[in-house]
Structure formats: structure tokens, C-alpha cells
Amino acid sequence: xxxxxxxxxxxxxxxxxxxxxxxxxxxxxxxxxxxxxxxxxxxxxxxxxxxxxxxxxxxxxxxxxxxxxxxxxxxxxxxxxxxxxxxxxxxxxxxxxxxxxxxxxxxxxxxxxxxxxxxxxxxxxxxxxxxxxxxxxxxxxxxxxxxxxxxxxxxxxxxxxxxxxxxxxxxxxxxxxxxxxxxxxxxxxxxxxxxxxxxxxxxxxxxxxxxxxxxxxxxxxxxxxxxxxxxxxxxxxxxxxxxxxxxxxxxxxxxxxxxxxxxxxxxxxxxxxxxxxxxxxxxxxxxxxxxxxxxxxxxx
Numbered sequence: 001x002x003x004x005x006x007x008x009x010x011x012x013x014x015x016x017x018x019x020x021x022x023x024x025x026x027x028x029x030x031x032x033x034x035x036x037x038x039x040x041x042x043x044x045x046x047x048x049x050x051x052x053x054x055x056x057x058x059x060x061x062x063x064x065x066x067x068x069x070x071x072x073x074x075x076x077x078x079x080x081x082x083x084x085x086x087x088x089x090x091x092x093x094x095x096x097x098x099x100x101x102x103x104x105x106x107x108x109x110x111x112x113x114x115x116x117x118x119x120x121x122x123x124x125x126x127x128x129x130x131x132x133x134x135x136x137x138x139x140x141x142x143x144x145x146x147x148x149x150x151x152x153x154x155x156x157x158x159x160x161x162x163x164x165x166x167x168x169x170x171x172x173x174x175x176x177x178x179x180x181x182x183x184x185x186x187x188x189x190x191x192x193x194x195x196x197x198x199x200x201x202x203x204x205x206x207x208x209x210x211x212x213x214x215x216x217x218x219x220x221x222x223x224x225x226x227x228x229x230x231x232x233x234x235x236x237x238x239x240x241x242x243x244x245x246x247x248x249x250x251x252x253x254x255x256x257x258x259x260x261x262x263x264x265x266x267x268x269x270x271x272x273x274x275x276x277x278x279x280x281x282x283x284x285x286x287x288x289x290x291x292x293x294x295x296x297x298x299x300x
Contacts, residue, residue: 006040007069009033010048014066018056090278091120097128097142101221102265105240107143110289114282121278129219130194135270140279142268143286145238146194154274156267156283159290162239163263165254170231172252178234181210181258188215188233190224199236200261208258236260240294265290 012022013033023030041048048062058066098107103125115121126139133150134142145161167177171188178184181201191197191214201208215233218224221241228235228242229250245251267283274280 002036003040003043004073006036006043007073009036010040010062011066011069011073013037013049013056014058014062089120090118090281092276092278093122093124094141094278094282095124095126095139096282097126097132097134097137097139097144099144100127100129101241102143102145103127106293107286107290110286110293113289114285118278118281134268135272140270140273140276141282143265144268145263145265147263148268150268152271154269154271156269156274156287158265158267158283158287159294161263161265161294163236163260164239164242165234165236165260166228166242166246166251167234167254168229168231168250169252171228171233172254174231177252178255181208181255184210184212184234187212189213190216190227190233190235191218192221192224192236193217193219195236201255201258202261203258207261 009022009026012025013019016022016025019030019033019037023033026033037048044061044065046061047059048065050057050059096111098111103111108125111123111125115123128142131144131146131148132142133153134140135150135153143158148155175187178187181199181203184199189197189212191212197212197214197217199210199212201210212234216224216227218227221237224235225237225241225245227233228237229245234254239246242251246253267286269279269283
């Protein structure tokens with residue numbers, strides 16, 4: 001018994017409103033359609049249509065099956081086409097959520113290069129700076145530097161991010177340079193809201209956790225960068241964000257003997273999309289390019 005074929009026939013009848021219309025669509029005779037529906041009803045143990053000489057109407061069981069079967073068949077067709085495609089000819093649509101600052105600094109050009117290589121792929125890119133479940137939003141991937149866990153969503157490490165402590169020369173001259181993380185309790189701090197006020201440091205004696213007092217709490221690293229350059233306080237920033245200000249002498253690195261705990265950018269992938277060839281190709285592309293970018297930033 002061809003269950004998938006019967007389901008496809010069922011959907012054709014449900015959308016076409018009758019056996020004859022479904023038969024024309026599927027290029028078979030109406031008796032074949034009737035046989036397939038009878039087989040499916042036997043498998044389901046329930047009538048799927050109320051039939052009359054003039055119409056074919058879905059039963060309550062038929063309506064429930066239609067809602068689920070449409071998704072099932074779409075997933076199956078996607079799976080078949082993905083298996084049949086050659087990697088050099090990837091195609092389809094990818095919906096991606098990504099952090100604003102990273103995308104503006106580097107990720108945008110990486111994604112554009114990927115699209116340039118794979119002309120049959122289309123993409124929707126949404127800039128989102130909060131922890132979001134991509135599955136609930138209908139996205140194929142969420143790129144984030146924040147640790148999260150969602151049911152039915154896999155997380156794939158892309159690259160480590162070097163985050164450091166900085167302050168402007170003016171701030172250091174006015175308030176002094178902290179010699180130990182615990183001294184930060186007496187300093188004005190500029191805090192990235194999603195990571196919170198507890199800053200985690202490494203030391204030869206283990207991890208050190210310090211609760212800081214925010215002078216400014218913001219969910220945008222570029223706003224915090226500007227505040228730090230203006231001498232408003234001590235800030236923890238990814239190196240790729242602070243790079244230019246550091247090179248220009250607008251910021252000084254602090255507490256070099258006590259590095260902040262390492263964080264990672266990850267790709268969060270719903271199970272329904274993580275095996276798609278185009279999504280896997282994008283993950284590999286991002287991992288390669290982001291790892292190289294972060295390594296260059298650390299070496300600069």
C-alpha cells in the first residue's frame with residue numbers, strides 16, 4: 001500500500017472538492033482516486049469524506065488529517081528534493097535571525113558571499129538582539145552569542161568570541177585602573193543587558209564572579225562602545241567591536257591577567273530544518289568564515 005501516494009491523493013481531493021478534479025490533477029482515472037481514498041480510510045480507521053452525488057465534503061477526521069498531512073507532504077517533498085540535489089546546485093529559501101552588530105561589522109558580507117556562490121538560494125535575514133526560539137518564529141536558523149536551550153532546537157558552535165574589559169584613557173586617569181575583578185564593584189560600569197550584571201572572569205585559582213553596578217545598561221554593543229570612548233565607565237566588549245577604538249588609542253585594555261570567560265557564537269537550528277542541505281551548507285560556511293575572522297581579530 002502506497003500510504004504517501006494515498007495521502008497525496010487525499011490532499012488533491014480535499015483541495016479540488018471532488019474525485020474527478022483530483023483525478024485530472026493526478027493524471028489517473030476517478031476509480032483509482034476512489035480506491036486510494038478507500039485504502040487511506042481503512043488505514044486511518046475513519047471516514048475522511050462525506051460523499052453525495054453532487055459534492056465531497058471533509059469529515060471532522062478529514063479536516064484534522066488535512067491540516068497535518070499538508071505539512072507532512074511538504075516536508076517529504078523537501079527531503080526528496082534535497083537528497084536529489086547536487087551540493088553545487090543548492091536551492092531553496094532560508095530564514096535567518098542574526099545579531100545586529102556582528103551582521104553590520106562582518107556577518108552581512110559573509111552571507112552575501114554565500115548567496116553569490118549559490119544563486120538558487122534565497123534568504124530572509126532578520127536582525128534580532130534578543131534570545132529567540134527560531135522554531136516558534138518559523139526561522140531555519142538563529143545566530144546568537146547567548147547561551148540558550150530550546151525544545152526541538154539543536155545548537156551548533158560556530159566560533160569562540162574574545163571579550164575583553166576596556167576603559168578610555170580619560171576614565172582611567174580620573175578613576176584609576178582596577179587591579180583585580182572585585183575592584184569593579186567600586187567602578188562605573190557599562191553593561192550589555194543580555195549578559196547581565198554578573199561578570200565572569202578566569203584566574204589561576206578558578207573562576208571569579210563579580211556583580212557590577214551599571215552606569216548604563218543597554219542591549220546594543222555599539223552604544224556601549226560610544227559610552228566607553230566618552231569616558232563614562234568600564235565596559236566588557238567583544239574584540240571585534242572594540243578593535244578600531246583600541247587601535248586609535250581611544251580605549252585601553254584592562255585586567256589582562258583576569259580574562260573574561262570565553263563565549264561562543266552558535267547556530268540554533270530547529271530539527272525540521274537542520275538536515276536540509278542548504279542549511280547545512282550555510283552553517284559550514286559561517287563556521288569557516290567566522291572562525292577565521294575572530295582569529296584575525298585576536299591576532300591584530
